[in-house]
Amino acid sequence: MSFFTSRLAAACIAVAAMVSPAVGQDLELSIIAPAGAGGGWDAAARALQDAMVKSGNARSVQVQNVPGAGGTVGLAQFAQSARGSDDQLLVGGITMVGAILTNNSPVDLSSVTPLARLTGDPLVVVVPKASPDQTLADLTAAIKGDVANTIWAGGSAGGADHILAALITQAAGADPSKVNYVAYSGGGEALAAMLGGQVTAGISGYGEWQGQIESGDLRALAISYPEPIEGIAAQPLKAQGVDVELVNWRGVFAGPDIPDETKAALSTAIANTVKSPEWQEILKARGWTDYYAPADEFATFIASENERVGATLRAIGLAK
Amino acid sequence: MQPPARTGFHRPTLIIGVGLFALAAVTWFDARSMTIRANYGMGADAASYFVAAFLGVLGAGHLIAAMRPGIRADDTDWAGVGWVLLALVGLIGSIWMGAGFIIGSTLLFAFTARSFGRRALLADLLIGLALSTLIFLLFNKLLQLALPAGPLERLF
Amino acid sequence: MDALTQLFHGFGAAILPMNLLFAAIGVLLGTAVGVLPGIGPALTVALLLPVTFQLDPGGSLIMFAGIYYGGMYGGSTTAILLNTPGEAASVVTALEGNRMARSGRGGPALATAALGSFVAALIATAGLAFLAPWLVKVAVRFGPWDYFGLMLIAFVTVSATFGSSPLRGLTSLALGLWLGLIGIDQLTGQTRLTFGVPNLFDGIEVTTLAVGLFAIGEALHVVSRHAFAPEKPIPIKGSVWMTRKDWGRSWKPWLRGAAIGFPIGALPAGGAEIPTFLSYTAERKLSRHPEEFGTGAIEGVAGPEAANNASAAGSLVPLLTLGLPTSATAAVMLAGFQQYNIQPGPLLFVQHADLVWALIASLFIANVMLLVLNLPLVGLWVQLLKIPMPWLYAGILVFATMGTIAANPSVVELLLLSGFGVLGFIMRRYDYPVAPVIVGLILGPMADSQLRRALQMSLGDPMVLFRHPGSAIMIVIAALALLAPFLFRGLAALRKEED
The missing domain is CATH 1.10.287 (Helix Hairpins)
Structure with missing residues (x-):
């Protein structure tokens, strides 16, 4: 969307907002999903669209896909087109934090306005059914014994799965830069490698492999969440003596330099949406975990994530 | 040639x-x-x-x-090729400058038709406008697909 | 037989008049959107998915099945009539199909595509119903070394699309491989040939390349010749329907296409394009009229179209049993299932047996519906070619660019699309075959990452490719196929060129 039209739209919305001060019902938003159709951020953006409209927190919401480079293409475009705008949102998450660093993206998350953290899914560490590793301790012992032959499968290089594999390797007492991580296009393809017994262990979002874990085809050793989660038998890494936590969070952002009242109006609309039964129902259907945090808390959180992810990526040699 | x-x-x-x-x-x-x-x-x-x-x-x-005789390219109507390229430039330029999908596609349609030797540019512009407006309405309103919006798209 | 009773159960639900209506609407919508040039099945399903949300789960599932098969079929119509495949899997269909359409045989080409899709989808859906649990066990055993072997076989078969000169054919293929390098390497995160442009980080979109090379390249080529030798396509010559001879030449390719397409589609990383290449090569080798290939051989439409649709149904095997989407279309379908609170995976057949069987029954019904609706439409589609050339090509360009804009509204993407159009024009002008470029772009990155995964798992030992019997056999087949006939024929062709 161009500068001109976004300005025009912003003006229209601003007029509408003046006429009726009630928050929400009059919002006409567009959400940028910085990924193609079918991806995680696309799903999050469309879920937010659905929940905001159905719960009456926005009159209309349009989702626009701007795929590319782990979300950094969408981020760069958004940072430019949504400056000061009160009708444009962006969905993003931990993968974007990593992609900004590995791609040397000129625009980072500090140039947009964090509105709210929405969901946070645990990653799960699994081994194939036939694996000799029965517990997390067995796996960490194997890593320590022979890091090269402990082969991991997971999503793309530098993503959350890769970062977790490196963190666990480090915590197990081996060199994280030697981790033998085989990247697949996503949890699905990695799953086939797990079921085929071609790798030692795998990492993916819990929801993605839930079926195989429940059917017993995969053995879940641990989740990356800080606390146990109801309904998930596998215990956190931390509770099992591996001091690592990593949450695959997704959040929503507004453009740079927005006025305080716009920020307040947008975050209220999001906060009300997150509390709505419509949103809770979507979370349940998609198997997402609620991880809501308001704007200020979210901003601090991003800063600490940025540091942690950066340190890990430098250790694996993916970022400078 | x-x-x-x-x-x-x-x-x-x-x-x-x-x-x-x-x-x-x-x-x-x-x-x-x-x-x-x-x-x-x-x-x-x-x-x-x-x-x-x-x-x-x-x-x-x-x-x-290249040391042997090769294929002789067929005679080429460079003006026609130029018009098609101009049509594409019209579309990309429109999207770039924020004039939107409808104006861009109208130019694309009319210039492409011109490349095949049609001289009725005004009529083709109108046909292109009708076609792209129809596409825009169909996709934007019925299927919720966000095509690049410009001044014309804002009217709907 | 347990599966059979449950399937009948599913039919019981799907056959209600109201559900039949939903199926018909789904097929109609899917075909209508899928038929637009430049809009492939993935986008079609993504666009139409929300339409189904308005209905109850049963009805929406049935409409969904209709949209899926309708979108798949719609893609081949424009490939045949206008030489503008909307996705990579119809590129091969365009090779012979468009030749047929130009000589007034568009009707039979469309009919054999429709019937082939029907037959293949029927076989493959039956395979899905009865073989899925067994097939998936075999499929996950396929390691990176095996995929690499399969890629090698696929590479060798590409030579069938090379046309008259091996040098020009290989150049086209190399160009595709080169384009395949562009982007972030999946395994290491290293960028290749991106020159710092973030829009290139995700690599070249196959659809953008296919639409650019075919739709825009074709338009440029036609316009460049228009003033000298207007090549007006002939809408109909002879019968619009398939003759007895056409039937005789089509039925075997349909069956072979289905046999090639379904198992490869069921592999977690098989894809829909490879079976179409393999089928085209097989038909060319087995045909009694090999000389017609390149000028419009009906086998070259019947086989790949059947393979394409069989692999589409095959991709439902990993999707339903593992929750693993193997194509963009399947990824969108997965999102669709989740909307109905169905989480595909190993427990799906246990937990939601009724819905799964209703879906499979719906696929059968949608398939029949597709045939019933589309065969009469063949006559209508062919009339498209009667549109005056200026408007026909203007319309093609509008729709082709619209597909790109809809998927990724960026100026860089449109510039790439136009650039590929110019490339397609130059290649046509100097008689370089276009299809191998697309083949290279698809197979290159797959072969690269599978080979490197294999080597990573073996800590760099190349013998891993021969330690596994599956990959060893496939590599030997590929080597034999390459060295024996291709080399001799290639030498002969080179020699012929010298004269």
Whole structure:
């Protein structure tokens, strides 16, 4: 969307907002999903669209896909087109934090306005059914014994799965830069490698492999969440003596330099949406975990994530 | 257009051969500048070197083939080709400047029709406008697909 | 037989008049959107998915099945009539199909595509119903070394699309491989040939390349010749329907296409394009009229179209049993299932047996519906070619660019699309075959990452490719196929060129 039209739209919305001060019902938003159709951020953006409209927190919401480079293409475009705008949102998450660093993206998350953290899914560490590793301790012992032959499968290089594999390797007492991580296009393809017994262990979002874990085809050793989660038998890494936590969070952002009242109006609309039964129902259907945090808390959180992810990526040699 | 190359080199083949060499060189240098190494097995540069070598061999093949008479390209209506390219420029320019999908596609339609020798530019502009407006309404309103919006799209 | 009773159960639900209506609407919508040039099945399903949300789960599932098969079929119509495949899997269909359409045989080409899709989808859906649990066990055993072997076989078969000169064919292929390098390497995160442009980081979109090379390249080529030798396509010559001879030449390719397409589609990383290449090569080798290939051989439409649709149904095997989407279309379908609170995976057949069987029954019904609706439409589609050339090509360009804009509204993407159009024009002008470029772009990155995964797992030992019997056999087949006939034929062709 161009500068001109976004300005025009912003003006229209601003007029509408003046006429009726009630928050929400009059919002006409567009959400940028910085990924193609079918991806995680696309799903999050469309879920937010659905929940905001159905719960009456926005009159209309349009989702626009701007795929590319782990979300950094969408981020760069958004940072430019949504400056000061009160009708444009962006969905993003931990993968974007990593992609900004590995791609040397000129625009980072500090140039947009964090509105709210929405969901946070645990990653799960699994081994194939036939694996000799029965517990997390067995796996960490194997890593320590022979890091090269402990082969991991997971999503793309530098993503959350890769970062977790490196963190666990480090915590197990081996060199994280030697981790033998085989990247697949996503949890699905990695799953086939797990079921085929071609790798030692795998990492993916819990929801993605839930079926195989429940059917017993995969053995879940641990989740990356800080606390146990109801309904998930596998215990956190931390509770099992591996001091690592990593949450695959997704959040929503507004453009740079927005006025305080716009920020307040947008975050209220999001906060009300997150509390709505419509949103809770979507979370349940998609198997997402609620991880809501308001704007200020979210901003601090991003800063600490940025540091942690950066340190890990430098250790694996993916970022400078 | 090409005169039968009875003597000397067959120009198009020669140019393509040189182009392949250039592409191979770019690929080779790109591969050499890669910094991330694979921990185990082959790195990302291996495929680049392979393709660069492949392109180099084909470039050499083209140079050899250029010594023989090659294909004579058919007569070409360059004005027509130019109009189609102008049509594409019209579309991309419209999207770039924020004039939106409808104006861009209208220009694309009218200029492409012009390239086939039609002179009724105004009529074609109107047909293009009707067609792209219809597409926009269909996709934007019925299917919720966000096509790039400009001043015209804002009217709906 | 347990599966059979449950399937009948599913039919019981799907056959209600109201549900039949939903199926018909779904097929109609899917075909209507899928038929637009430049809009492939993935986008079609993504666009139409929300339409189904308005209905109850049963009805929406049935409409969904209709949209899926309708979108798949719609893609081949424009490939045949206008030489503008909307996705990579129809590129091969365009090779022979468009030749047929130009000589007034568009009707039979469309009919054999429709019937082939029907037959293949029928077989493959039956395979899905009865073989899925067994097939998936075999499929996950396929390691990276095996995929690499399969890629090698696929590479060798590409030579069938090379046309008259091996040098020009290989150049096209190399160009595709080169384009395949562009982007972030999946395994290491290293960028290749991106020159710092973030829009290139995700690599070249196959659809953008296919639409650019075919739709725009074709338009440029036609316009460049228009003033000198207007090549007006002939809408109908002879019968619009398939003759007895056409039937005789089509039925075997349909069956072979289905046999090639379904198992490869069921592999977690098989894809829909490879079976179409393999089928085209097989038909060319087995045909009694090999000389017609390149000028419009009906086998070259019947086989790949059947393979394409069989692999589409095959991709439902990993999707339903593992929850693993193997194509963009399947990824969108997965999102669709989740909307109905169905989480595909190993427990799906246990937990939601009724819905799964209703879906499979719906696929059968949608398939029949597709045939019933589309065969009469063949006559209508062919009339498209009667549109005056200026408007026909103007319309093609509008729709082709619209597909790109809809998927990724960026100026860089449109510039790439136009650039590929110019490339397609130059290649046509100097008689370089276009299809191998697309083949290279698809197979190159797959072969690269599978080979490197294999080497990573073996800590760099190349013998891993021969230690596994599956990959060893496939590599030997590929080597034999390459070295024996291709080399001799290639040498002969080179020699012929010398004269």
